Amino acid sequence: MSTLAVKVEFGGGLELLFSNERSHRVTIPALVPASPSTDDDAPKKPADLTYLIHWLKDNLLKERAELFVENGTVRPGILVLVNDADWELEGEGEYQLKEGDEIVFISTLHGG
Amino acid sequence: MSCGNPVADADALMQRRKKYDKTKNCVKCKVAQGNLVIRHAVYCKECFLHLVVHKFRRALEPTVNPKPDGPRKTTLKPAGNLLVGFSGGLGSSVLLDLVHRCYIALDKSTMPTDGGSHHPRHERVWTRVIVCYVEVCDAFPGMKDRTEEIAKHMQRYEGLDFVSLRIQDAFDPSWWERMGGKPFTSELGVTLADEGLFLQALSSPSSDPLASLRTYLSSLPTPTAITTSVQTLTRLLLLHTALQTGSSHLVLGTSLTSLAVSLISGVAQGAGFNIREETQEEWVPEPEVSTSSADPSENAAGAKEEKQKSRKGKRTVRVVRPLRDVGMKECAAWAWWSGVPVIGKEKWGWAGAKPGIGTLTKDFIVGLEKDYPSTVSTIVRTCGKLAPKGDVSGSCILCGRPAQRGVQEWKTRISIHSRPPTQHPTAPNGSNGSAVETSPACAADPDSLRPSLTPYLCYACHTTLTSKSARPVPSPWPAVARASTVTLPVWAEARLSSAKGDGESTEHVHGEILQTRRVGQEEMKGIVNEFLLDD
Numbered sequence: 001m002s003t004l005a006v007k008v009e010f011g012g013g014l015e016l017l018f019s020n021e022r023s024h025r026v027t028i029p030a031l032v033p034a035s036p037s038t039d040d041d042a043p044k045k046p047a048d049l050t051y052l053i054h055w056l057k058d059n060l061l062k063e064r065a066e067l068f069v070e071n072g073t074v075r076p077g078i079l080v081l082v083n084d085a086d087w088e089l090e091g092e093g094e095y096q097l098k099e100g101d102e103i104v105f106i107s108t109l110h111g112g
Numbered sequence: 113m114s115c116g117n118p119v120a121d122a123d124a125l126m127q128r129r130k131k132y133d134k135t136k137n138c139v140k141c142k143v144a145q146g147n148l149v150i151r152h153a154v155y156c157k158e159c160f161l162h163l164v165v166h167k168f169r170r171a172l173e174p175t176v177n178p179k180p181d182g183p184r185k186t187t188l189k190p191a192g193n194l195l196v197g198f199s200g201g202l203g204s205s206v207l208l209d210l211v212h213r214c215y216i217a218l219d220k221s222t223m224p225t226d227g228g229s230h231h232p233r234h235e236r237v238w239t240r241v242i243v244c245y246v247e248v249c250d251a252f253p254g255m256k257d258r259t260e261e262i263a264k265h266m267q268r269y270e271g272l273d274f275v276s277l278r279i280q281d282a283f284d285p286s287w288w289e290r291m292g293g294k295p296f297t298s299e300l301g302v303t304l305a306d307e308g309l310f311l312q313a314l315s316s317p318s319s320d321p322l323a324s325l326r327t328y329l330s331s332l333p334t335p336t337a338i339t340t341s342v343q344t345l346t347r348l349l350l351l352h353t354a355l356q357t358g359s360s361h362l363v364l365g366t367s368l369t370s371l372a373v374s375l376i377s378g379v380a381q382g383a384g385f386n387i388r389e390e391t392q393e394e395w396v397p398e399p400e401v402s403t404s405s406a407d408p409s410e411n412a413a414g415a416k417e418e419k420q421k422s423r424k425g426k427r428t429v430r431v432v433r434p435l436r437d438v439g440m441k442e443c444a445a446w447a448w449w450s451g452v453p454v455i456g457k458e459k460w461g462w463a464g465a466k467p468g469i470g471t472l473t474k475d476f477i478v479g480l481e482k483d484y485p486s487t488v489s490t491i492v493r494t495c496g497k498l499a500p501k502g503d504v505s506g507s508c509i510l511c512g513r514p515a516q517r518g519v520q521e522w523k524t525r526i527s528i529h530s531r532p533p534t535q536h537p538t539a540p541n542g543s544n545g546s547a548v549e550t551s552p553a554c555a556a557d558p559d560s561l562r563p564s565l566t567p568y569l570c571y572a573c574h575t576t577l578t579s580k581s582a583r584p585v586p587s588p589w590p591a592v593a594r595a596s597t598v599t600l601p602v603w604a605e606a607r608l609s610s611a612k613g614d615g616e617s618t619e620h621v622h623g624e625i626l627q628t629r630r631v632g633q634e635e636m637k638g639i640v641n642e643f644l645l646d647d
Contacts, residue, residue, distance in 0.1 A: 011448055012202070013456045076482035079444045084157070086445075088131040088149040108202055108369075108444040109478070 012107035050093035077109040151485045165222045172434035192360030193240040197350045200455040203365030206443045209452045216271040242273040282345040283324035288602035296609035301597030304331040307578045309565040324599045330587040333580045336468035354429040366433040369440035372491040377473040383572035386513045464586035508570035515570035
């Protein structure tokens with residue numbers, strides 16, 4: 001399959017940035033550019049959490065991107081769970097997404 | 113390991129350091145796969161949830177009995193009720209949930225496995241648990257009023273009483289009287305524009321607490337001062353509510369992360385003398401507040417209070433932060449896995465405001481926690497080892513915390529004044545003490561005799577009120593004119609009023625009124641003449 005479907009949830013006030021919807025079903029390409037590039041010949045990598053974060057920012061985020069991303073990753077103070085486990089156990093941004101994964105983004109800052 | 117070029121040589125890029133130690137299995141049960149990493153240690157969900165409850169109890173329960181436990185653990189018997197300060201934020205939501213599970217719902221999963229004195233077969237620890245919310249939206253323009261949302265949230269929890277206040281109650285004499293405070297007849301205002309903080313009678317006493325609040329905040333010199341003042345007002349409102357509800361304990365939802373922020377930001381604002389109070393304190397109200405409450409349902413508690421008062425003489429409120437060992441990340445994970453909805457709280461800001469010390473500190477610490485999680489707990493641990501030097505001289509009229517003796521003298525010595533200092537003039541050769549004057553004695557500077565708020569303040573509060581910004585500071589309420597004289601919070605007015613009225617010696621922070629005047633050389637010689645040896 002060339003796409004992946006994953007479930008994304010937002011908590012701790014982050015849902016306010018995403019149309020006030022807590023739960024989203026998202027479909028992303030299975031293979032993505034290894035580095036930001038529109039070149040078709042650019043090397044590809046399996047879609048990972050870093051890609052998902054950028055995809056969410058570009059496609060679902062309605063406002064105030066700086067409350068979600070900073071320096072290419074999630075802002076400090078946002079807890080990320082992958083299938084109910086801390087993303088730090090799975091290699092953080094480098095974790096490769098699988099079909100049906102559940103990703104949760106919880107803000108601990110509540111309004112910033 | 114060579115410092116090679118990562119583009120050319122794939123192995124040259126250093127391996128990213130793992131964010132957890134050893135294996136992905138839980139460090140406690142060693143069986144289950146981990147779900148969460150806390151400061152490099154891996155925990156499974158079940159062990160993590162138990163750990164949070166354990167840390168909560170460990171921080172709170174030793175403080176419950178009036179006297180600390182001896183070698184044998186005794187039953188928990190607090191002197192009064194429990195007041196939970198609730199802000200709607202993450203920490204207080206988690207705190208409320210834990211308090212309810214452990215002491216009201218008596219959730220078995222939160223009970224320690226040993227059948228000790230905490231065993232549910234014994235009576236409930238707290239006769240009454242009250243939750244208090246202070247709505248601060250009227251202090252900041254455009255902020256949403258969350259009182260209704262919070263009240264609705266409270267309905268989740270049976271067996272709790274809910275009290276909601278508004279930040280402007282701090283300027284409301286009728287609220288003060290409801291709290292058992294002695295009504296004060298006249299009001300004094302302070303001139304915040306002048307660093308002398310002179311007091312004078314108000315031409316017309318304030319009738320609108322909201323206007324008094326906004327005038328007070330608009331007259332403060334920096335954004336830091338505004339934020340800190342709102343925090344101080346909130347804390348004092350909670351403390352007085354604790355007294356009025358017969359509560360011996362006030363618990364706050366300060367997490368390990370928030371505590372690190374408040375410790376550092378406190379020191380940065382000059383509150384180092386009260387660094388221990390930032391973690392835990394025993395507050396004694398001043399002036400003394402009558403403990404008889406108007407609420408008839410309070411009778412049982414009221415009788416207990418009176419007995420306690422006659423036994424001990426003065427009511428105190430112990431402020432405890434049971435989540436002080438639980439980081440922000442752990443609170444978020446607890447809230448998510450335990451299904452605790454978090455209403456959240458808004459950022460405090462207004463048009464044109466630059467971030468204050470508190471905001472900058474929080475951004476720094478939160479960023480630090482992400483990359484170096486152990487640093488935050490190190491900050492709190494290190495601050496816990498500090499014990500400030502210096503004698504206590506009364507309590508601050510604004511923040512209610514112990515004030516350090518001699519701070520005004522120290523400030524005068526080290527600071528540059530817009531007017532020449534009226535106390536302790538220095539001699540031309542730079543030494544301190546009485547000046548050597550060649551001119552005749554001049555009259556005392558009239559300002560040194562004017563009543564001022566300064567002697568009543570601790571160092572931090574004095575700095576908050578007088579430390580000016582180099583830039584013009586936009587006010588949160590530009591429509592409100594910066595008044596020349598502003599009303600103070602009701603507890604400060606009450607204390608000034610009782611100090612002024614009764615003919616007793618005025619009680620200042622330093623325990624004495626200092627008055628100095630320049631002394632001429634002839635006069636000085638006259639004083640010491642009989643002690644001089646004949647040449």
